Amino acid sequence: MAGKSWHLDRRAFLLGTGVSLGLPWLECMAGTKQAEPVNAPKRLCAMYFGFGVSLPKKDGEQAKWRWFPNGEGRDYEFNQSLKPLESHRDNLTILGGLSHPHGRRMGAHDTGDTFLTGSLLTSKFLRNTISVDQVAAAACIDKTRFSSLVLSTDGGVGEPTRSSTLSYNDKGRPIPALNQPQQIFDRFFGAGDADSIAQRRRLKSASGMLDRVLEDSRSLRRRLGTQDREKFDEYLASVRQIEERVQRSQRWLEIPRPELRDEERDMLHLDSDDKAPLNFIRTMYDLIYLAFRTDSTRVATYQVTNMADASSKAAKFPQLEGFKGSLHNLAHGWNKPEGAEKLGRWDRFMAEQLSHFLDRLASAKEGDGSLLDNSVVLYGSSNSNTHNNNNYPLVLAGGEQLGLEHGRFLKFGAEVPMSNLFVTMLNCVGAKTNSFGDSTGSLDDLLHA
Numbered sequence: 001m002a003g004k005s006w007h008l009d010r011r012a013f014l015l016g017t018g019v020s021l022g023l024p025w026l027e028c029m030a031g032t033k034q035a036e037p038v039n040a041p042k043r044l045c046a047m048y049f050g051f052g053v054s055l056p057k058k059d060g061e062q063a064k065w066r067w068f069p070n071g072e073g074r075d076y077e078f079n080q081s082l083k084p085l086e087s088h089r090d091n092l093t094i095l096g097g098l099s100h101p102h103g104r105r106m107g108a109h110d111t112g113d114t115f116l117t118g119s120l121l122t123s124k125f126l127r128n129t130i131s132v133d134q135v136a137a138a139a140c141i142d143k144t145r146f147s148s149l150v151l152s153t154d155g156g157v158g159e160p161t162r163s164s165t166l167s168y169n170d171k172g173r174p175i176p177a178l179n180q181p182q183q184i185f186d187r188f189f190g191a192g193d194a195d196s197i198a199q200r201r202r203l204k205s206a207s208g209m210l211d212r213v214l215e216d217s218r219s220l221r222r223r224l225g226t227q228d229r230e231k232f233d234e235y236l237a238s239v240r241q242i243e244e245r246v247q248r249s250q251r252w253l254e255i256p257r258p259e260l261r262d263e264e265r266d267m268l269h270l271d272s273d274d275k276a277p278l279n280f281i282r283t284m285y286d287l288i289y290l291a292f293r294t295d296s297t298r299v300a301t302y303q304v305t306n307m308a309d310a311s312s313k314a315a316k317f318p319q320l321e322g323f324k325g326s327l328h329n330l331a332h333g334w335n336k337p338e339g340a341e342k343l344g345r346w347d348r349f350m351a352e353q354l355s356h357f358l359d360r361l362a363s364a365k366e367g368d369g370s371l372l373d374n375s376v377v378l379y380g381s382s383n384s385n386t387h388n389n390n391n392y393p394l395v396l397a398g399g400e401q402l403g404l405e406h407g408r409f410l411k412f413g414a415e416v417p418m419s420n421l422f423v424t425m426l427n428c429v430g431a432k433t434n435s436f437g438d439s440t441g442s443l444d445d446l447l448h449a
Helices: 080-091 132-139 181-189 194-221 226-253 262-267 277-293 313-320 327-332 339-363 419-428
Strands: 013-016 019-022 043-048 070-072 075-077 092-096 149-152 299-303 375-380 394-398 408-411
Touching (some): 043 132, 080 339, 080 394, 132 419, 149 181, 149 277, 181 277, 277 299, 277 313, 277 339, 327 339, 339 394, 375 419
Parallel strands (some): 092 408, 149 299
Antiparallel strands (some): 092 394, 375 394
């Protein structure tokens, strides 16, 4: 059979009678031998949980509940805590030894805010810096309807050192996280939630206002002196940046939101809340999966639990799932008799939810691979065990077609900052850089030889 003689852009739409309908993925969108192939989107996702993990002694009675595997390199074995990830062994790497040098100087429960930034927060200096996800988002800002999806259990921003978001903008300010499944669904796949509908009204108003401002600026500038012109030009530059953002947002208003398949709608539990942790966590993971599959965004963060002790909604997650003790109590009791098993069982519960998410990504075919092959997924905590800000427990998954090599347990020395990992992640997803925060290079050990 002859090859396809024409190629259709993956963002093509059917136009007519004043409406446009998004087309499903068709084979003619995938490129041919005669046409340049379409590059699959490159995505980045990061998930965080607070208070660390169970780390009993390797030769103790509860050693099987140790979060880190036994062995090293390709010759390693999962303990009970991470056993649910066995089916994805070839799609992930366990990382040991990494941490943020600034985090080692901070309070034991103060480092969740800096998991994706690597910054130093103290009682005298509480200003953060940009998070790695937002660097990735800026690199593909024109390609998706939403620059990023920011989720957490508690929503909003929380307070410094007890943040309820992982994401920070280029000024170091926290980006509010969403935590209501129905609201997230409406914003991404429905007619829009109340906030996004109000934003559309503001965009129309802002567009007209900016047109008038820029028109008036031409006549005003001619009447200014040299020094005032320089200041005025700086002002106009910022106005034009706003105009570009407005125009970018308006373009997406004309493009219909993606349609979901019936089975995808059925898998969601949009009425789930923090009183039913398993359904809630899985639904949040599923919303990230759908946002990636529909290319609504290419960057997502999810703070599953934070470091806010009893004030966090996630504090009671273990109790609501039948574990005896709050998250804070389980974390603090890991080194007591049977405490390692209690926390280890919670670690396994969390690993089961991560495995569910990886299953979703791996099952979605995309080009010559899967959604997982084209996504870099980071999962971990900023404590090894509670009160210990060294040796973060980290899982890096996906990205096989982006250059990552998996199936290993890699250990790094304390001299290697975690920001080196961020440099590698950013380069994999196309946000090319030589540095991030306090990085000293990249982690080339993670890449295919």
